[in-house]
Amino acid sequence: MIRGGFATSMSFEGKDMPRKGARVKISDVSDALGLTKSTVSRALNHYPDISETTRTRVQAMADKMGYRPLSHAQAIRTGLVKSLGLVIQMGDHDAQRPFLSTFLAGLSEGASAEGFTLTIATSNSEQATLNTFKSMIRDHKADGFILPRTMVDDPRIALLRAADVPFVLFGRVAGAADLPSYDIKGGAAMHEAVEHLSSLGHRQIGFINGGTQYSYAPTRADGFLRGMRDAGLSVNPALIAQDAVTIDQARAAADVMLAAPNPPTAIICAVDMAALGVYESAAACGLEIGTDLSVIGYDGIPEGAHVSPPLSTFAVDFKHAGLRLSNLLIRNIRGEKPTGLQETATAQFLRRGSTGPAPHSQTNSKGGNYESEL
Amino acid sequence: MIRGGFATSMSFEGKDMPRKGARVKISDVSDALGLTKSTVSRALNHYPDISETTRTRVQAMADKMGYRPLSHAQAIRTGLVKSLGLVIQMGDHDAQRPFLSTFLAGLSEGASAEGFTLTIATSNSEQATLNTFKSMIRDHKADGFILPRTMVDDPRIALLRAADVPFVLFGRVAGAADLPSYDIKGGAAMHEAVEHLSSLGHRQIGFINGGTQYSYAPTRADGFLRGMRDAGLSVNPALIAQDAVTIDQARAAADVMLAAPNPPTAIICAVDMAALGVYESAAACGLEIGTDLSVIGYDGIPEGAHVSPPLSTFAVDFKHAGLRLSNLLIRNIRGEKPTGLQETATAQFLRRGSTGPAPHSQTNSKGGNYESEL
DNA sequence: ATCGTTTCCGAAACCGGTTTCGGCAAGGGT
DNA sequence: ACCCTTGCCGAAACCGGTTTCGGAAACGAT
Numbered sequence: 001m002i003r004g005g006f007a008t009s010m011s012f013e014g015k016d017m018p019r020k021g022a023r024v025k026i027s028d029v030s031d032a033l034g035l036t037k038s039t040v041s042r043a044l045n046h047y048p049d050i051s052e053t054t055r056t057r058v059q060a061m062a063d064k065m066g067y068r069p070l071s072h073a074q075a076i077r078t079g080l081v082k083s084l085g086l087v088i089q090m091g092d093h094d095a096q097r098p099f100l101s102t103f104l105a106g107l108s109e110g111a112s113a114e115g116f117t118l119t120i121a122t123s124n125s126e127q128a129t130l131n132t133f134k135s136m137i138r139d140h141k142a143d144g145f146i147l148p149r150t151m152v153d154d155p156r157i158a159l160l161r162a163a164d165v166p167f168v169l170f171g172r173v174a175g176a177a178d179l180p181s182y183d184i185k186g187g188a189a190m191h192e193a194v195e196h197l198s199s200l201g202h203r204q205i206g207f208i209n210g211g212t213q214y215s216y217a218p219t220r221a222d223g224f225l226r227g228m229r230d231a232g233l234s235v236n237p238a239l240i241a242q243d244a245v246t247i248d249q250a251r252a253a254a255d256v257m258l259a260a261p262n263p264p265t266a267i268i269c270a271v272d273m274a275a276l277g278v279y280e281s282a283a284a285c286g287l288e289i290g291t292d293l294s295v296i297g298y299d300g301i302p303e304g305a306h307v308s309p310p311l312s313t314f315a316v317d318f319k320h321a322g323l324r325l326s327n328l329l330i331r332n333i334r335g336e337k338p339t340g341l342q343e344t345a346t347a348q349f350l351r352r353g354s355t356g357p358a359p360h361s362q363t364n365s366k367g368g369n370y371e372s373e374l
Numbered sequence: 375m376i377r378g379g380f381a382t383s384m385s386f387e388g389k390d391m392p393r394k395g396a397r398v399k400i401s402d403v404s405d406a407l408g409l410t411k412s413t414v415s416r417a418l419n420h421y422p423d424i425s426e427t428t429r430t431r432v433q434a435m436a437d438k439m440g441y442r443p444l445s446h447a448q449a450i451r452t453g454l455v456k457s458l459g460l461v462i463q464m465g466d467h468d469a470q471r472p473f474l475s476t477f478l479a480g481l482s483e484g485a486s487a488e489g490f491t492l493t494i495a496t497s498n499s500e501q502a503t504l505n506t507f508k509s510m511i512r513d514h515k516a517d518g519f520i521l522p523r524t525m526v527d528d529p530r531i532a533l534l535r536a537a538d539v540p541f542v543l544f545g546r547v548a549g550a551a552d553l554p555s556y557d558i559k560g561g562a563a564m565h566e567a568v569e570h571l572s573s574l575g576h577r578q579i580g581f582i583n584g585g586t587q588y589s590y591a592p593t594r595a596d597g598f599l600r601g602m603r604d605a606g607l608s609v610n611p612a613l614i615a616q617d618a619v620t621i622d623q624a625r626a627a628a629d630v631m632l633a634a635p636n637p638p639t640a641i642i643c644a645v646d647m648a649a650l651g652v653y654e655s656a657a658a659c660g661l662e663i664g665t666d667l668s669v670i671g672y673d674g675i676p677e678g679a680h681v682s683p684p685l686s687t688f689a690v691d692f693k694h695a696g697l698r699l700s701n702l703l704i705r706n707i708r709g710e711k712p713t714g715l716q717e718t719a720t721a722q723f724l725r726r727g728s729t730g731p732a733p734h735s736q737t738n739s740k741g742g743n744y745e746s747e748l
Numbered sequence: 749a750t751c752g753t754t755t756c757c758g759a760a761a762c763c764g765g766t767t768t769c770g771g772c773a774a775g776g777g778t
Numbered sequence: 779a780c781c782c783t784t785g786c787c788g789a790a791a792c793c794g795g796t797t798t799c800g801g802a803a804a805c806g807a808t
Contacts, residue, residue: 072446073794
C-alpha cells in the first residue's frame with residue numbers, strides 16, 4: 001500500500017503531485033487518469049464521443065480530487081462567464097428597497113443552484129442605467145440580465161435586444177409576448193381588493209395608482225376598473241390618482257380625495273408606501289383607519305404589519321420571484337425559446353385591521369362572513 | 375481619400391477589419407499599429423521597457439478603437455478577476471435591510487470607479503456563509519471580500535486569513551489592528567447621546583444594546599458607560615439590556631425597564647429598530663415619547679423620520695461607508711499594507727422629536743439651549 | 749478475409765490576453 | 779575602431795480551459 005505500483009491510480013502522488021493549497025486544474029485530473037485534458041474536458045461536458053465508462057471514471061476522479069473548472073478560464077473560449085447581471089436604479093423611488101434583500105436572496109439562490117453568480121451594479125438615473133448596461137455588455141460581465149421594475153416603454157429592452165443579450169423581465173410589458181418574464185398578477189389583486197371592499201358594503205372606493213411609467217400601473221388600474229364593473233359600482237374619476245409611490249405623494253392624493261364632494265369610504269393603493277400615506281392623511285382628517293376609512297395596500301412591506309391598525313395588503317413573495325427569475329434567465333441563456341419562459345404568480349391577500357365594514361352602510365355590516373369568498 | 379495607401383494607419387480597413395459589432399481585441403490594436411500584441415499589452419500596462427512615444431501611440435489607438443481588455447481573459451494569467459465579493463447573511467435580523475440599497479450603491483460606485491464589479495451572494499446561516507466564502511474563494515469569483523457586520527469572534531476572518539484572500543471589515547474588531555477596516559464611531563455616538571440627555575436633565579437613563587455577537591455592541595456599551603461617568607451619572611444595571619435588534623425584542627426589554635422601581639426617563643438604543651420597540655412599549659404604558667420618555671436611536675433608518683414623534687437618532691452614511699470600503703479593499707488587493715487601510719467616520723446626531731427635557735426635572739428644563747454643544 | 753463504419757480518444761489549435769526571454773540597434777566609454 | 783551597456787521591441791511560451799480534426803481500434807456486414 002505504501003510502495004504502490006508505478007502506474008496505479010495513486011500515481012498523482014509522484015513528482016507531479018499538486019502542491020498543497022494549489023488549485024487542482026484539469027491537467028491534474030487528466031494526468032491522474034493517464035488521459036489528455038481534452039478528453040477530460042469533453043467527458044465532463046458530456047460530449048457524445050466519450051464512452052460512458054471513461055466518462056464516469058473521469059467524473060469520479062474529478063470529484064475525488066475536488067476539481068472545479070475556473071469559470072473565467074472557460075469563459076474565454078465559451079463566452080459564458082456564468083454570471084447574472086442586475087442593475088439597480090436607485091432614487092426614482094424607494095419602493096423596491098424594502099424587498100431588495102429578499103429579492104437578492106432569491107436571485108442568489110436560483111443562480112448558485114446552477115453554478116451562476118450574481119453581478120450587480122447601481123445607478124442614479126435612467127441614463128446612467130443604460131450606460132451601465134452598455135459597459136457591462138461590452139466587457140461581458142454577465143451572460144444575461146434581470147430587469148426589475150419593467151416600464152411601459154422600457155429603453156433597457158431596446159438596448160438589450162439590439163445587443164442580442166439574454167434578459168428576463170420582472171413584470172410583463174404590453175406587446176412583448178416573446179420575452180422571458182415573471183410577473184405577479186397585480187391586476188387580479190386589485191380586482192380582489194374591490195371585491196373584498198364591496199362585500200364589506202363600500203361603494204365609494206378610491207384608487208391610488210403607482211408610477212405611470214411602470215408597466216404595473218395600467219395593469220393594476222385595469223384590475224381595479226374591472227373589479228368596480230364586476231361589483232356593479234360606478235367609478236368616480238375624482239377618486240382616482242396616479243403616480244403616488246411615496247408616503248408624501250400618496251398623502252397629498254388622499255388629502256384631495258377625502259376633501260371631495262363624495263369622499264371615499266375605502267381607498268385601494270397600488271403600493272404599500274402609498275397606503276402609509278393614506279394613513280397620515282386620514283389621521284390629519286380625524287378619520288380612523290379600519291372604521292371610518294378602509295385601506296388596502298399591495299406589496300406586503302414589513303412596516304405594514306407594525307402600523308396601527310395593521311395594513312391589509314397583498315403580499316408578494318419576492319424571494320420566490322428572484323428564484324424564478326434567475327431560473328428563467330439561465331434557461332434563456334442556455335438557449336430555450338422565450339415562449340416557454342414566462343411565468344406568473346399570485347399576490348396573497350393578508351386581511352388585517354385596515355379594512356372593515358363601510359360606515360353608515362345599509363348593506364351587510366358584518367364583513368367577516370365574506371372571508372370565504374377570498 | 376478613397377484609394378488610401380497600402381500601409382497607412384488606415385490599413386485596418388482592409389481584410390482584417392474587425393466585423394461590425396465584434397469586440398475589438400488586442401490583436402486588432404496591434405495590427406492597426408504594426409506592432410505585436412505583446413508590445414501593446416506591455417504598453418497599456420505601463421511596462422518600463424516600452425518607450426514613452428510608442429506607449430502614448432498605443433494608448434491613443436486603443437482609445438480610438440475603443441479597446442477594452444476582457445477582464446476574465448486577463449484573469450486567467452493575472453489571477454485577478456476585478457471583482458469584489460460580498461456575502462450577505464440574511465435572517466439573523468433585519469437591521470441591515472433598510473440600508474442595503476444605499477450600501478450597495480456606495481460599494482458599486484467605489485468598485486466601478488476602479489474598474490471593479492460587485493459579486494454578491496446571500497446565505498441563511500453562519501455555516502452557509504462560510505461555505506459560500508469557501509466556494510467563492512475556490513472558484514476565485516472575487517479578488518477580495520467586504521465583511522459587513524463584523525462580529526466579536528468572527529469566523530469569516532479566520533477563514534479568509536487562512537485562505538490568504540484580501541478583505542476589509544465594516545466595523546473594527548478588538549485585537550485585529552492589522553486588518554483593513556472602516557468603522558463608524560458608535561461609541562462616541564452613545565457618549566454624545568448620554569451627554570445630550572444629561573443636558574436635558576435626565577438622570578435615569580436606560581440603554582438597550584444590540585446583538586452581543588457583533589463587535590459594535592461592546593463598543594457602544596462602552597461609549598454609553600463612559601458617557602454616564604463623564605456626566606456624573608450612576609449606572610443602574612437594571613436599566614441595561616442586551617441583544618435587542620428587533621422591534622419585539624426591544625419592546626420586551628423596555629417593558630421590563632419601565633416597570634422597574636426606578637424607571638428611566640430616557641432610553642438610548644444601540645439600533646433604531648430597538649427604538650421603535652421602545653415606542654410600542656411606551657404606548658402600552660401610556661407614556662408619551664419626547665415628554666414622558668425620551669428616546670435616542672442609532673442608524674438613521676428612514677422609518678425614524680415618519681414615526682410620531684420623529685426619532686432622534688444618529689444617522690450613519692451607509693453610501694459613504696460602501697464607497698470607502700470598496701476603495702480600501704481595492705487598495706488592499708493591490709498590495710497596500712493594511713496598516714494604512716483603516717478609516718473611521720462619525721455618526722451624525724439628528725435631533726428630532728423623541729428627546730425632550732426630563733419630566734419633573736429640577737434642573738434646566740429648556741434643553742434647546744444646549745444644542746450648541748452638539 | 750476484406751472493407752467500410754462506428755466508437756473513442758489523442759494531438760493540436762484556439763480563446764484573449766500576459767509575461768519571459770532574447771536579440772537587434774543605438775549609445776557610451778576607452 | 780571595438781566592446782559593453784542600455785533601450786526597445788518581437789517571438790514564443792503561458793494561463794486553464796474548450797473545440798476541431800484526424801486516426802487507430804473495434805465492430806459489423808458481405
